[in-house]
Amino acid sequence: MGDNVGTSGSVIELTRPSDSPPRRGAFDLATEYDAHSRVLFAYAVNALHDRGAAEDCVQETFLRAWRSRESFDPARAAARTWLFAILRNVVIDAQRAGQRMPRTVAEDAAPEAAAPSTEPLDRLQVVEALAKLSEEHRAAVVAIHLTGESYAEVAERSGVPVATLRTRVYYALRALRGHIDFEEERHA
Amino acid sequence: MPDHAADRRAQLIAAAASHDITAPEAAELDLLRASDPSIDVEVAELRAAVGALDGLRWDDSAPSAGLRDRVLAVGDAPVRVLAPRRRWAVALGVAACLVVGAGFGAGALSLLAPSVEGPRPGQPGALGALEHVDFEGQPSAVSIDGSLVAHTWGTETILEIDGLGAGDSYSVVLVGAGGEIFDSGSFFGSTVTIDCRMNAAVDRPDVDSVEIRDAAGAIVATAELPAVAS
Numbered sequence: 044m045g046d047n048v049g050t051s052g053s054v055i056e057l058t059r060p061s062d063s064p065p066r067r068g069a070f071d072l073a074t075e076y077d078a079h080s081r082v083l084f085a086y087a088v089n090a091l092h093d094r095g096a097a098e099d100c101v102q103e104t105f106l107r108a109w110r111s112r113e114s115f116d117p118a119r120a121a122a123r124t125w126l127f128a129i130l131r132n133v134v135i136d137a138q139r140a141g142q143r144m145p146r147t148v149a150e151d152a153a154p155e156a157a158a159p160s161t162e163p164l165d166r167l168q169v170v171e172a173l174a175k176l177s178e179e180h181r182a183a184v185v186a187i188h189l190t191g192e193s194y195a196e197v198a199e200r201s202g203v204p205v206a207t208l209r210t211r212v213y214y215a216l217r218a219l220r221g222h223i224d225f226e227e228e229r230h231a
Numbered sequence: 232m233p234d235h236a237a238d239r240r241a242q243l244i245a246a247a248a249s250h251d252i253t254a255p256e257a258a259e260l261d262l263l264r265a266s267d268p269s270i271d272v273e274v275a276e277l278r279a280a281v282g283a284l285d286g287l288r289w290d291d292s293a294p295s296a297g298l299r300d301r302v303l304a305v306g307d308a309p310v311r312v313l314a315p316r317r318r319w320a321v322a323l324g325v326a327a328c329l330v331v332g333a334g335f336g337a338g339a340l341s342l343l344a345p346s347v348e349g350p351r352p353g354q355p356g357a358l359g360a361l362e363h364v365d366f367e368g369q370p371s372a373v374s375i376d377g378s379l380v381a382h383t384w385g386t387e388t389i390l391e392i393d394g395l396g397a398g399d400s401y402s403v404v405l406v407g408a409g410g411e412i413f414d415s416g417s418f419f420g421s422t423v424t425i426d427c428r429m430n431a432a433v434d435r436p437d438v439d440s441v442e443i444r445d446a447a448g449a450i451v452a453t454a455e456l457p458a459v460a461s
Contacts, residue, residue, distance in 0.1 A: 213245035
């Protein structure tokens with residue numbers, strides 16, 4: 044990894060290493076929640092734009108994982124990969140349910156323009172890719188490409204050198220591109 | 232050992248992809264590009280990735296502390312009594328009851344109509360499928376048209392009711408095989424047709440019946456459900 048200009052760590056957040064190889068069916072709720080809840084919630088809340096619904100989705104994901112823990116094989120997939128696979132379906136179901144819910148306020152009658160309550164499926168892939176980035180890589184991408192700040196502005200605000208920010212954005216965008224390509228191939 | 236050349240290449244490509252590059256940097260990138268055609272490909276690919284972000288907004292907040300307790304309770308629960316708070320359930324149970332008739336014009340109805348096509352009939356217990364249920368025991372003047380939809384997060388009850396006492400309070404509960412009660416929501420009787428959608432935090436395979444109860448808890452109507460595989 045070339046992100047060595049005043050920074051360290053992977054572009055994609057990794058699960059914590061374990062002292063001993065995990066065995067099939069080994070799934071500790073507290074351990075897995077502490078390791079993955081933040082990134083799972085980031086995906087859910089940015090897919091649904093509703094904190095309550097996002098928390099429900101994360102809870103539902105862990106519930107389903109807990110029920111199926113005997114089938115979880117760490118040798119085949121990391122816990123995060125497995126949890127994301129569950130969460131994707133839960134979020135899609137929640138979106139569909141939300142679309143079926145009656146609207147109680149007309150959008151043009153709302154005090155401000157309502158944001159789309161759901162994201163289309165290809166958009167969910169982008170949200171997932173962003174959620175899986177490390178915090179520092181995601182922060183750089185969000186600042187430069189979502190918020191629209193310049194590298195100089197972010198450097199001034201954060202104290203992180205422009206060169207480091209550019210390196211982070213480079214590897215973050217590559218990871219984003221790689222995730223989208225992978226998902227497109229998976230669904231092809 | 233740091234690869235400064237690779238780092239510089241990455242920085243210039245990121246700058247170009249972001250259209251945030253100075254003239255001297257652009258000239259430096261042009262020199263690199265002359266001997267490394269892959270740079271143009273990478274810039275194009277990263278710009279495509281940037282394009283995928285267009286219009287996205289990002290909420291970087293953390294989940295509430297209470298969520299951890301709720302999740303850890305999953306492992307402690309001997310039965311599927313979950314979620315001390317289920318916003319969908321609350322939202323559906325409280326807000327998704329319509330009174331169709333006087334006072335609601337066509338405009339109001341169109342606002343309240345589901346934004347997409349609703350669930351289609353299907354096998355009982357099939358996720359997302361509409362399952363018609365028959366209520367029995369209600370007074371002869373009361374008409375109840377009921378359906379269920381199995382979801383991953385619980386079971387949705389859809390009711391269309393005429394004839395219940397106007398202003399009286401009623402509740403809908405789902406009853407498990409062991410008699411467990413799962414609250415689904417409540418509503419008032421009305422002189423016009425009531426159209427309700429409610430959710431309960433229980434999986435459809437774990438529901439044996441649906442009951443509508445009055446304010447005193449007496450059963451007004453019951454729908455027995457066919458068993459479905461979990």
